[in-house]
Amino acid sequence: MQSIKNRRIFITILISYLFMLIVPLIVLIISYHSFTANTVRQAGKSTVHILNHTQQIMNENFKNIEHMMLRLTQEPLVQQFLTAGKQLDKHNKYDLSRLIELLNRTKSQNKSIKAIYIYYNRSDMVVTDSTRFDKDSFYTEHGFGQEKSLESWKQKLASPHTLEYVPATLNDTETRTSSIALMQSINLYPNQESYANIEFLMDTSELLALMENAFSNGSGSVYLINATTDQLLLASRDKQLESNFSIDHLKTMNVAANSYTQQDDTLIFHVQNESFNKKLMAVIPFEYIAKQAAIGKTSFTFLLTFMIVGSLFIAYLLASLSYKPVKNMVQRLKTIVQAENSDTKIEKNELDFIATVAEQGWLQKRERELLLQQQIPVVRNQMLIQLLQNKAVHTHAASLNSVGVHFEHDSFQCLLIHIDEFAEITWGERNLTKFAIGNILEHLLQPYYPSPLIDLQINRIAFLLNVPTTKPLELANLITTCTQGSEFISDKYKSKITITIGGLQQNFDGAAISYQEAVKTMEYCLFRGLDTVTAFEQTTADHSQTNYYYPPKLELMLIHAINKGDNKRTNELLDEIFAHNEQQSNRHLSLSIIRYFYFELMGTGLNILNTISVPMEDVFEQSNNPYEQLLTCESIDQMKQVLRRIFEQLCNYMEEQKKGRSLNNAEKMITYLQENFNNSEMSLNLLADVFQLHAAYVSNMLKEQTGRNFVDILQELRIQEAKRLLTESNETLQIIAEKIGYSNNVVMSRNFKKLVHMTPGEYRNTYKQKTSDLS
Numbered sequence: 001m002q003s004i005k006n007r008r009i010f011i012t013i014l015i016s017y018l019f020m021l022i023v024p025l026i027v028l029i030i031s032y033h034s035f036t037a038n039t040v041r042q043a044g045k046s047t048v049h050i051l052n053h054t055q056q057i058m059n060e061n062f063k064n065i066e067h068m069m070l071r072l073t074q075e076p077l078v079q080q081f082l083t084a085g086k087q088l089d090k091h092n093k094y095d096l097s098r099l100i101e102l103l104n105r106t107k108s109q110n111k112s113i114k115a116i117y118i119y120y121n122r123s124d125m126v127v128t129d130s131t132r133f134d135k136d137s138f139y140t141e142h143g144f145g146q147e148k149s150l151e152s153w154k155q156k157l158a159s160p161h162t163l164e165y166v167p168a169t170l171n172d173t174e175t176r177t178s179s180i181a182l183m184q185s186i187n188l189y190p191n192q193e194s195y196a197n198i199e200f201l202m203d204t205s206e207l208l209a210l211m212e213n214a215f216s217n218g219s220g221s222v223y224l225i226n227a228t229t230d231q232l233l234l235a236s237r238d239k240q241l242e243s244n245f246s247i248d249h250l251k252t253m254n255v256a257a258n259s260y261t262q263q264d265d266t267l268i269f270h271v272q273n274e275s276f277n278k279k280l281m282a283v284i285p286f287e288y289i290a291k292q293a294a295i296g297k298t299s300f301t302f303l304l305t306f307m308i309v310g311s312l313f314i315a316y317l318l319a320s321l322s323y324k325p326v327k328n329m330v331q332r333l334k335t336i337v338q339a340e341n342s343d344t345k346i347e348k349n350e351l352d353f354i355a356t357v358a359e360q361g362w363l364q365k366r367e368r369e370l371l372l373q374q375q376i377p378v379v380r381n382q383m384l385i386q387l388l389q390n391k392a393v394h395t396h397a398a399s400l401n402s403v404g405v406h407f408e409h410d411s412f413q414c415l416l417i418h419i420d421e422f423a424e425i426t427w428g429e430r431n432l433t434k435f436a437i438g439n440i441l442e443h444l445l446q447p448y449y450p451s452p453l454i455d456l457q458i459n460r461i462a463f464l465l466n467v468p469t470t471k472p473l474e475l476a477n478l479i480t481t482c483t484q485g486s487e488f489i490s491d492k493y494k495s496k497i498t499i500t501i502g503g504l505q506q507n508f509d510g511a512a513i514s515y516q517e518a519v520k521t522m523e524y525c526l527f528r529g530l531d532t533v534t535a536f537e538q539t540t541a542d543h544s545q546t547n548y549y550y551p552p553k554l555e556l557m558l559i560h561a562i563n564k565g566d567n568k569r570t571n572e573l574l575d576e577i578f579a580h581n582e583q584q585s586n587r588h589l590s591l592s593i594i595r596y597f598y599f600e601l602m603g604t605g606l607n608i609l610n611t612i613s614v615p616m617e618d619v620f621e622q623s624n625n626p627y628e629q630l631l632t633c634e635s636i637d638q639m640k641q642v643l644r645r646i647f648e649q650l651c652n653y654m655e656e657q658k659k660g661r662s663l664n665n666a667e668k669m670i671t672y673l674q675e676n677f678n679n680s681e682m683s684l685n686l687l688a689d690v691f692q693l694h695a696a697y698v699s700n701m702l703k704e705q706t707g708r709n710f711v712d713i714l715q716e717l718r719i720q721e722a723k724r725l726l727t728e729s730n731e732t733l734q735i736i737a738e739k740i741g742y743s744n745n746v747v748m749s750r751n752f753k754k755l756v757h758m759t760p761g762e763y764r765n766t767y768k769q770k771t772s773d774l775s
Contacts, residue, residue: 013322025307044260044267050214051222051271051280052258057210058224058280059273061112065182066163068106068113069200073186077102082188082195084123096132103129114179115201118186122195160185160194165226165278167233168201179204180233204234211236211280220284227272227279333357376403384454384464388414390512405452407466412511414502415451415463415482416518417441419495434461437489437497444485448473462518464511472504475535482533490531498522501535516627523595523631539596549580550597555604562608562647565655570647577601578640598639602626605650619653620646665691666705669698670713677717678741684710719755722748726764733760 072078077099084092103116107129117128119135126138133141156166161183168181180202185194211222211234224234260269272279333354380403387400400407419434438453438461445451445463454462467473482499490496500521502514517536554577561569581597606626620626626646633639669687676682687710688695703709708716718740725736733745742748745760752760 013318022311025304025311028304028307044269047214047267047269047282047284048258048260048271051269051282054210054214054222055271055273055278055280058207058278061207062165062182062278065110065113065200065202068110069163069182069184069198072102072106072116073184073198075102078118078186078196078198079188081120081123081127082186084120086123086125088123096127099127100129100131103127112202112206113200114203116199117201118196118198120196121193159197161197164229165231165233166229167231177204178234180207207234208236214282220282222280222282225279225281227277233278379403380405380452381455384452385456387508387511388454388462388464388515390509406450408450409466409468410507411467411469411472411504412506412508412514413465413467413478413504414511414514414518415441415445415465416500416502416515416522417461417463418498418500418522419459419461430458433493433495434459436493437461437495440489440492441482441485444481448478448481462515464515467504469506475501475537479533479535486531486533496531498531499533501533503536520599520631550577550600558604559608562605562650563654565651565653565657567648567651567655570651571644574640574644574647594636595639598636598643599627599630602630602643602646605647608650608654619649665693666701669702670706673713673717677714677721678739680738680741680743682714682741715751715755718742718748719752722752722760723756723763726760727767736760 077095080095081092081099088096099118103118107113107116115129117126117138119126124135126133126135128138162185164183166181166183168179169177182200182202184198186196186198187194207224211224214220214222214236222236223232225232258271260267262268267284269282269284270279271281380400383399383403384405417437419437434455438455441463442451442453445465449465449467451463451465454464456462465473478501482501486497486499500518502516502518502521505511505514521534521536521539554573558570558573558577561573581594626642629642629646630639633642669691672687672690673682679686684695684699688698691698699710702713706713721740722736725731725739729736731739733748737743737745737748740748742751749760752758752763756763758766
C-alpha cells in the first residue's frame with residue numbers, strides 16, 4: 001500500500017489514459033447503433049443507385065435500337081412496298097430481294113436484335129430478314145408474339161404503333177424464349193391509317209444478366225415493366241420470393257419513383273426515368289439486410305473486445321512511457337539536492353518531493369525577476385541610447401516594448417539637456433539633482449507627448465518626444481515650456497542648464513537624425529553661450545544671417561574643381577576662402593559663425609555626391625564620417641585639416657570616376673568609327689554629335705586614351721580597308737576610294753602613301769608578285 005502511495009504519479013497517469021481511451025469505446029458503441037439504423041437506409045439507397053445504373057445501360061441500348069428502327073422506316077426500299085399489291089412484277093421481286101438484304105444488314109448492326117419483320121397491309125405479306133411470307137404461313141411457321149390466336153395476332157399487326165414495346169416469344173428450332181418486341185407503324189401521310197408495321201424482336205439474355213447482377217447474392221427479383229401499358233416486359237425472378245409476392249400485386253402498389261418501401265418482410269424498389277417509358281421494380285427479402293446487420297454486430301463485438309484489451313495494454317504502456325521521464329527527473333532532482341546538501345531530507349513520495357523542489361525553484365525565480373526588474377531601467381536606457389545612435393534599428397520596436405517603452409506615432413523630436421553648473425554638492429548629490437531635473441522636465445513634457453528620459457553622461461540627459469504627425473507641437477510653445485523648466489530648476493537647485501531641440505523627423509532613423517541635430521545645436525550653444533533654450537531651426541536661421549565670405553561664383557568654381565578631380569585647384573580655392581574669412585574673423589566674425597561656415601563649406605562638397613546619386617559610404621569609410629570628423633575638432637586649424645582631407649578624398653573619387661567614364665566613351669567611339677569609317681561625311685563634329693559631347697572634349701579624350709587624334713584613327717581604319725580591297729579584288733582605285741569614304745582616289749593615294757610608304761598601285765603589284773612567287 002505504501003508503494004502504491006509513493007507511485008501516485010504513475011497511478012494517476014494510468015487512470016488518465018484509461019479515461020481517455022473510454023471515449024473511443026463510447027464512440028464505437030454509439031457508432032454501432034447508428035450503423036444498425038443506417039444499414040437499411042444505405043442498402044436502400046445503394047439498391048436504388050444500382051437499379052438507376054442498370055436502367056441507364058438498358059436505356060442506351062433501347063435508344064440505339066429505336067434510332068435504327070426510325071432510320072429503317074425512312075428507307076426508300078421499305079416505303080416502296082407500302083402501296084404495292086399482292087401480285088409482284090419482276091422489278092418488284094428484285095427490289096424485294098434488296099429489301100430482305102437491307103433488313104439482314106440492319107439486324108447485323110446490333111447483336112441484341114434477333115429478328116426483323118415488316119407486315120404490309122395492302123399486299124398482306126410479311127417480309128423478314130431472310131424471306132417473304134404471307135400472313136397465315138408466317139404465323140404458323142414462326143408464331144411470333146405472345147397472342148394465343150391467329151386473329152388476335154392479325155389484329156395487333158393491323159393496329160397503329162409508335163415505338164411500342166410489348167412482350168413477345170422467340171421461337172428457335174426447339175425452344176421458346178421470352179423476348180421483347182419493338183413495334184412502329186409506317187404511314188404515307190400523317191394522321192392516316194398505317195400502311196405497314198415494323199417489328200424488332202430482341203435477344204434479352206444480356207438484359208436478364210444485367211438485371212440478375214443487380215443483386216450479387218442472387219436473392220431478389222427485378223421486373224422491367226412498360227410504364228404506359230403496365231405490361232411486364234422482362235423479369236429476373238426469385239421463385240421462392242415470387243411465390244409469396246405476385247407480379248400483379250406488385251403492379252398495384254403505389255411506390256414513388258426512385259424510392260423504395262417496406263412491406264412485411266420485403267423491400268420493394270421503384271426506379272423510373274422521365275425520358276424512359278419503362279420502369280424497373282425490384283423485390284428483395286428483408287433478411288438480406290438483417291444478415292448485413294448481423295455481420296456488423298459480429299464485427300462490432302470482436303472490435304469492442306479487441307479495443308478493451310488493447311486499451312488496457314496501451315494505457316499501461318503509455319503510462320509507463322509517460323512516467324519514465326518523470327521518474328528520471330525525480331531521480332536527477334534527488335541527486336542534485338543531495339549533492340548540494342547531503343543533510344537535506346528527501347521526500348519518499350514523488351508528488352511531495354516535486355512540490356518541494358517546485359516551491360524552491362519558484363522562490364529562486366522570483367528573486368531573479370526582482371533583480372531583473374532592478375536592471376530594466378539600465379537596459380531601457382542603453383536601448384534608447386542605441387536608438388539615438390542609429391544602431392540595431394530593426395530590433396528597436398519589439399525590444400523597447402519588452403522593457404516598457406511604447407511609441408504610438410512615427411514622428412520624433414529630440415531634446416538634449418546639458419547641466420552647465422552644479423551647486424557645490426557631492427557626486428552622489430549630483431546624480432540625485434540630475435534625476436530630479438529629469439523628472440521635472442519629464443513632468444512638464446508629459447501633457448504634450450510621451451517622452452522617455454535618456455541618461456547620456458554625468459551632465460547630459462535627453463528626451464525623445466513621440467509626436468503625432470497630424471498634430472505637432474508648435475516650436476514656440478515647446479521653447480516656452482523648456483524655458484519655464486530651466487528657470488524653475490535654476491531657482492530650485494541652483495543649477496544652470498542648456499536645452500537644445502532637434503528637428504521633427506520620421507521613423508527611428510529620423511530619431512537619430514533629430515538627436516544629431518540637437519547635438520550640433522548644443523555645439524553651437526557651447527560657442528555662443530550656455531544657459532539657453534535653442535532649437536536647431538534657430539541655428540540655421542542665425543547661420544543664414546552670417547556675413548562670412550563665400551560668394552556663389554567662388555562656390556561654383558570649387559564645385560567645378562571637385563567635379564574635374566583637380567585637387568591642386570581645390571586647395572588653391574580653399575586657401576583663398578580661408579585667408580579671406582580669417583581676415584574678417586579678426587574684425588567681426590565669431591568663432592561659432594566660422595564653425596558653421598566650415599560645415600557649409602563641407603556641405604558644398606557632399607552635395608556633389610547627392611547630385612550624381614552616389615552614397616557617402618562609397619567615398620568615406622564608416623569610421624571616417626565627415627560630419628563626425630568635423631564635430632570632433634577642437635580648433636579652427638584642425639577643422640581646416642579635416643576639410644582639406646575630405647575634399648582630397650572627393651577629388652580622388654571624382655578623378656577615378658572620370659577616368660572610368662573616359663575610357664568607356666573612348667572604346668564606344670572607336671567601335672563606332674570601325675563600323676562607320678566608310679561614311680564620306682564622317683568628322684570630329686559628327687562623332688561628337690552622336691555621343692552628345694563637345695568636339696574639343698572628344699578630341700582630347702581620344703588623344704588621352706589612345707595616343708592618337710581623331711584624323712589619325714580615321715585614316716588608319718580607311719587605309720586598312722583599302723589594303724584589303726586592293727589584295728582581294730580587282731576594283732579600280734576610284735571605286736575603292738568611294739567604298740572607304742574618300743571623295744576621289746587622289747586623296748586616298750596621298751594618305752595611302754603617307755602611311756604605307758608606297759602608292760596603292762605599287763602595293764597591289766607587290767602583293768601579286770609575292771603571290772606568283774609563292775605559287
